[in-house]
Amino acid sequence: MTGLKRRSAFTIMTSLIGLVYPLIPFMIIAVTAGVLGFLCAIFITVLGGEALIAILHDRFSLETLAAVFTQLTGTALPANSEAGAAAAECTALIGNTWLGLSVQTIVICMxxxxxxxxxxxxxxxxxxxxxxxxxxxxxxxxxFAALRRLAPAKLEGKDKGNLISLITTDIELLEVFYAHTISPIIIAVLTSLCMLIFIGSYSLLAVPVALAGYVTVGLIIPLQNGKRTRDSGLAFRTSFGNLNSFVLESLRGLEEIIQYGAGERIQTELRRQSEELSSTGGCLSMQEARQRAETNTAVLLFTFLQLFLSLWLFRTGAIDFAAVVSITLGMSASFGPVLALAQLSNNLHQTLASGDRILSLLEEEPLVEEIPADGKERSFEGLEIDHIDFSYGGKPILHDYSAVIQKNTITGIHGASGSGKSTLLKLIMRFRAVQKGCIRISGEDINTMPTAALRVFESYVAQESMLFKGTIADNIKIGKLDASEEEVIAAAQKASIHQFIAALPKGYNTPVGELGDTLSGGEKQRIALARAFLHDAPLLLLDEPTSNLDALNERIILKSLKEARAGKTIILVSHRISTLNIAENILSV
Structure with a gap:
């Protein structure tokens, strides 16, 4: 990646939400269940207050006092008596339960x-x-599609630890966004709207206080916290990726570190990066604690403010005591959805930073675009390099270079280190694009040739042979995934590695280990050659194919190349004069 675009939180969230479209029905179900679930939880508390009102109403009602008076005296309580008037006044002050429910009904509802x-x-x-x-x-x-599109030009020399961090932990962090951010926001809005209607049914004057509480806890405090921690969140994800890269690099170079006594320096750097990550994480934790304190304080403040307002309305006769209880309990119990939003901001800055890194990768443009198939049949008739220029970062590598490679010939390429020999092969493979001039295969510019057709024409063995975790057979079959066992063995024989493989306890089913670490450099190189032979392309590009081989195995490989050259055009890059001896033509770069 060339660098992070500092998008706003709104832009990142909008881009990520756009991916939800195919799953909208599930989102609707989640939001509906969430709203109804929170309302059930809120009204359990509200109904508890309603039960209290129902009990008080029964205790002080005129009917209850009349029944007690009749049982004690044997006569009916006069309607205009002092006790009757007091009971009527108490009943009016207490008020009725919501919808006039009885205690038994309320308990069942709870x-x-x-x-x-x-x-x-x-x-x-x-x-x-x-x-x-x-x-x-x-x-x-x-x-992975983006990485495939960007490779290899944009990924050469990239920080592999950061890439690993991006495709593992950064993507995993998006689970927080999709599972705990999108629907909670909608749920909080809808639930708060329902509660505003409920509170407003008792008194419209109580609505502004409730609305201010919801907006403060669910919007203002999270936004302020997000602004404070946005840079820290991005720095934390970047530091985490850098630490991954350093550890990965150190593990791969462990033998060199031990050999040259660099362990103390590595430990010092590891400690420094760990402390840097810890410092950034500590800053985020402090901000999280501050945000929690602000949120809890706001919840208590608005709950008490609603209570005092309700009591004032009760004293003025605008509402009864039942309304005071329902408004206050409803307000205090309804902060759950907006509290979920407030808690989101604790991790949302890291989630958005991860989203920013992922979006940057997905939006990055490749240096070389793949060309779709056009259905045309093509045959290999030779290669022409026509006055090409190429430079890395402004440093010229190839200038006005031309060459003609005849069909069914072996051409050697010789030159000083850094002169552009390996680069030339990458340009022929169109891993990178020439900046001037053109390269033609069978008279067709490779910049217009479909990528799949170009790959069919070419087999490429790089200086560093990449082996994947799996068996030897699996690694050879990369050249042709549907190859038979006989084809794999024939390719291994051409690469002079069949006898070595056959002598192994598990033969071709022997695991090569991570990065092929159970094999020597020469063995890995010959497996890469077998892979190229199996691909059976008419143009074979070999970049230092014998650099890790001794003289005996080099002669065996060169003999195999000569014997397998029928119908093939071979371009051979090597520093060794002995390797280039098989070439019919030698070009200098």
Whole structure:
């Protein structure tokens, strides 16, 4: 990656939300279940207050006092008596329960809401995580497709640890966004709107206080915290990637570190980077603690403010005591959805930083665009390099270079180190594009030739042979995935490695280990050659194919090249004069 675009949080979230479109039905189910679940949880508390009102109403009602008076005296309580008037006044002050429910009905409703809350919460979380994991799989495919599109030119020399961090932990962090961010925001808005309607049914004067509380806890505080931690979140993800790169590099070079006594220096650098990461993480933790304190304080402040307002309205006769209880309990219990938003900001800065890094990769343009197939049949008739120029970062490598490679010939390329020999092969492969002039195969400019057709024409063995974790047979079959066992053996024989493989306990099923670390450099090089022979392309590009071989194995490989040259054009790059002796033509670069 050439560098992160510092997008705004809104831009990042909008881009990530756009990926949810195919899963909208699940999102609707998640939001519906979430809203209903929170309302069930809120009204369990509200109904508890309603039960209290119902008990007080029964205790001080005129009917209750009349029944007690009749039981004690045997006569009815006069309607205009002092006790009757007091009971009527108490009943009016207390007020009726919401919808006039009895204590028994309220208790039944609370049990039903509690059961529903559990089921709805499960449904919400199931749908959210289904969406999250589906989208993470989709994003992984997009990221690997982007890496494939950018390779190899844009990825040469890139920080592999940062790439590993991006395609693992950065993508995993998006689970927080998809499972715990999108629907919670919608749920908080809808639930808060329902509660504003509920509170407003008692008093419109209580609505502004509730709205201010929801906006402060769910929007203002998270936004302020996001601004404070945005740079720290990006720095934390970057430091994490750098540490991954350093550890990966140190593990791969462990033998050299031990040999040259560089362990103390590596430990010092590892400690420095760890402390840098810890410092950034500590800063984020402090901001998280500050945000939690601000959020809790705001919840208590607005709850008490609503209580005082309700009591004032009660004293003025605008509402009864039942309304005071319902408004206050409803307000205090309804902060759950917006508290979920406030808690999001603790990790959202890291999630958005990860999203920014992923979006930067997905939007990065390759140096060489792949050309789609056009259905034309092509044959290899030779290669022409016509006055090409190429430079790396402004440093000229090839200038006005021309050459003609005849079909069915072996051409050697010789030159000083850094003169552009390996670069020339990469240009022929169109791993990079020439900046001036052109390269033609069978008279056709490779910049217009479909990429798949170009790959069919060419086999390429680089200086560093890359082996993948798997068996020897699997690694050879990369040259032709559907190759038979006989074809694999024939390719290995051409590369003079069949006898070595056959002598192994598991033969071609022997694991090569990570990066082929169970094999020597020469053995890896010959497996790469076998892979190229198996591909069986008419143009064979070999970059120092015998650099890791002794003189005996070099002669065997060169003999195999001569014997397998029928119908093939071979371009051979080498420093060794002995290797170039098989070439019919030698070009200087």
């Amino acid at each position: 049990i039903i809401f509690a059961v529903l809350r559990g089921g709805l919460r499960y449904g919400e979380q199931y749908c959210n995580h289904y969406i999250a994991f589906k989208l993470l799989a989709l994003i992984r495919h997009k990221v």
